[in-house]
Amino acid sequence: xxxxxxxxxxxxxxxxxxxxxxxxxxxxxxxxxxxxxxxxxxxxxxxxxxxxxxxxxxxxxxxxxxxxxxxxxxxxxxxxxxxxxxxxxxxxxxxxxxxxxxxxxxxxxxxxxxxxxxxxxxxxxxxxxxxxxxxxxxxxxxxxxxxxxxxxxxxxxxxxxxxxxxxxxxxxxxxxxxxxxxxxxxxxxxxxxxxxxxxxxxxxxxxxxxxxxxxxxxxxxxxxxxxxxxxxxxxxxxxxxxxxxxxxxxxxxxxxxxxxxxxxxxxxxxxxxxxxxxxxxxxxxxxxxxxxxxxxxxxxxxxxxxxxxxxxxxxxxxxxxxxxxxxxxxxx
Ligand code: NAD
Ligand code: TDX
Numbered sequence: 001x002x003x004x005x006x007x008x009x010x011x012x013x014x015x016x017x018x019x020x021x022x023x024x025x026x027x028x029x030x031x032x033x034x035x036x037x038x039x040x041x042x043x044x045x046x047x048x049x050x051x052x053x054x055x056x057x058x059x060x061x062x063x064x065x066x067x068x069x070x071x072x073x074x075x076x077x078x079x080x081x082x083x084x085x086x087x088x089x090x091x092x093x094x095x096x097x098x099x100x101x102x103x104x105x106x107x108x109x110x111x112x113x114x115x116x117x118x119x120x121x122x123x124x125x126x127x128x129x130x131x132x133x134x135x136x137x138x139x140x141x142x143x144x145x146x147x148x149x150x151x152x153x154x155x156x157x158x159x160x161x162x163x164x165x166x167x168x169x170x171x172x173x174x175x176x177x178x179x180x181x182x183x184x185x186x187x188x189x190x191x192x193x194x195x196x197x198x199x200x201x202x203x204x205x206x207x208x209x210x211x212x213x214x215x216x217x218x219x220x221x222x223x224x225x226x227x228x229x230x231x232x233x234x235x236x237x238x239x240x241x242x243x244x245x246x247x248x249x250x251x252x253x254x255x256x257x258x259x260x261x262x263x264x265x266x267x268x269x270x271x272x273x274x275x276x277x278x279x280x281x282x283x284x285x286x287x288x289x290x291x292x293x294x295x296x297x298x299x300x301x302x303x304x305x306x307x308x309x310x311x312x313x314x315x316x317x318x319x320x321x322x323x324x325x326x327x328x329x330x331x332x
Contacts, residue, residue: 003028005072007059007105008079010035012183013119013217015043017078020221022047032068034058038082042315043182059101062108069108074115074228077105083186084148085330088272091147098151099158106162109170116170117228118159122213122238123149124174127275130211135281136174138236145273156236163234171231173224175239176280179301180217181308185316186323188212189302192251192265193309194316196258200324203332206270208248211277215241216295226291240280241293253299257306269331
């Protein structure tokens with residue numbers, strides 16, 4: 001049994017990871033989270049009190065981070081400003097949390113010689129043409145498009161530099177688009193599901209030809225745990241479940257699952273700089289570390305996600321109006 005510090009554990013993927021770890025391992029978990037608009041303590045309800053504690057705070061607070069890092073065996077770093085659209089309106093919090101926050105954690109694990117796993121995104125690699133036969137691998141050159149993805153790329157490079165220059169015991173993972181329970185309603189899939197539930201029209205950016213490579217959050221969690229246990233220090237692992245789909249197909253699939261006409265959505269103004277396609281080659285993680293995803297049927301995963309939002313309006317309801325007001329200001 002060991003103790004993990006999970007940053008951003010009240011967010012979408014972090015909270016799924018905390019649930020996964022407490023259900024599938026003996027670890028003790030400390031969550032450090034600032035509870036920004038994206039953090040939600042209700043996502044951590046029902047966890048065993050004897051194996052879990054929550055600390056409200058900022059990863060850029062070096063004294064707080066130092067104290068917590070001393071208490072744990074490893075840090076799993078999820079905390080971030082995570083939404084591309086927000087980064088186009090106000091990039092500053094992205095620089096503070098994603099870059100300075102990661103730097104603050106790296107300095108603490110360096111001082112105390114603790115294992116560090118950095119959770120990152122496939123967006124650092126930029127985008128692919130629709131007909132490109134290649135997928136992203138760990139040697140694809142970095143080419144981020146948005147303020148969000150450029151700050152994640154910067155944080156990855158900091159981790160690599162701290163490994164090489166200071167011998168920090170770190171691994172990095174770059175994962176594709178996640179879906180599942182506890183995802184904020186600003187993101188594509190929950191936004192469309194909750195639009196239907198709230199009587200609003202689902203919104204597709206531009207033509208909807210953009211392709212995302214979907215993975216269920218539980219599969220992301222099992223991959224991170226696998227890398228934490230068996231990954232090689234200094235290495236980067238790409239996480240993906242071969243779930244490529246264009247946005248138009250996904251919105252139509254959601255409408256069909258929810259008993260609506262497949263064309264009951266509207267096209268809205270496109271995202272500036274909108275990445276066309278992401279696709280992950282996860283063969284290294286599968287072949288070297290023996291990881292395999294469990295959710296191979298996207299339709300089934302989407303059905304259970306729709307059901308989760310239908311059953312949990314008390315969780316998402318309070319976020320919905322403010323999110324749609326923000327989008328309306330951007331014409332989206
Ligand atoms: P999210 O926005 O749902 O959650 C982020 C969490 O971090 C929130 O709980 C928030 O309160 C917390 N946080 C933000 N700033 C903080 C700070 N300064 N100090 C402490 N806590 C802070 O994000 P998510 O979608 O769960 O993403 C989690 C991580 O996974 C991010 O690093 C993101 O880049 C990465 N990632 C996300 C996806 C995806 O599809 N969502 C895919 C690949 C990688
Ligand atoms: O209302 C919408 N309509 C729409 O067509 C929204 C919110 C999005 N979209 C499109 C934009 C993207 O092509 O759907 C796709 C997915 O959008 P997001 O959910 O905003 O995700 P994306 O920008 O792809 O980034 C996500 O995956 C990588 C996460 O938000 C990032 O944190 C992660 O790094």
